[in-house]
């Protein structure tokens with residue numbers, strides 16, 4: 001780990017706004033982005049493609065260790081995720097993949113297999129890291145750790161809007177239920193549970209438009225001399 005390259009950690013539950021905040025921050029600072037949730041999602045996609053069961057720990061750990069993945073952007077700036085050179089962006093973003101990712105993410109050998117891969121994203125001039133354990137486990141020395149939250153209802157509404165925009169059919173009531181179940185699993189697991197780091201700054205985004213959230217975060221970035 002190159003500890004001289006600054007990292008801004010943004011952790012929090014599903015739908016708290018991490019993805020949007022991290023992309024805006026990455027663009028504003030011109031830094032790299034680690035979307036760690038996408039790595040767990042990719043393990044789930046690879047498992048489905050290769051017929052690996054979601055409780056087969058050794059096989060899932062092997063898949064995680066050998067993930068052949070590339071993150072690209074389309075000329076329009078939209079994200080593009082390649083697994084073994086195949087475009088799997090839509091599959092990665094499906095709600096069922098998020099659910100499967102939350103299951104594989106509870107397995108210690110899978111987390112272990114992805115640890116170094118995540119730290120390799122720490123390259124100059126800096127890294128914005130989006131996840132659940134960025135500040136607690138992956139980059140414990142990061143100069144700025146943000147823990148984003150929002151009420152469960154608001155998070156379900158945001159996820160619903162996001163999925164609709166991507167052309168997926170989603171029921172709001174079912175999403176709210178899935179988000180509650182996912183929160184419970186992510187926060188209750190034995191390894192790297194979703195908890196704020198002791199030195200994290202909590203930002204509650206309930207009812208706050210993205211411009212307001214970004215203004216708060218930019219102040220924190222400035223106060224740490226990271227801009």
Ligand code: DC
Pocket residue numbers: 014036037038040041098101102105106130131132133134182186
């Ligand atoms: O942020 P996301 O919805 O793409 O994440 C998908 C799942 O992966 C989430 O339910 C929990 C898991 N995850 C994790 O355990 N640790 C991370 N650093 C990121 C995601």
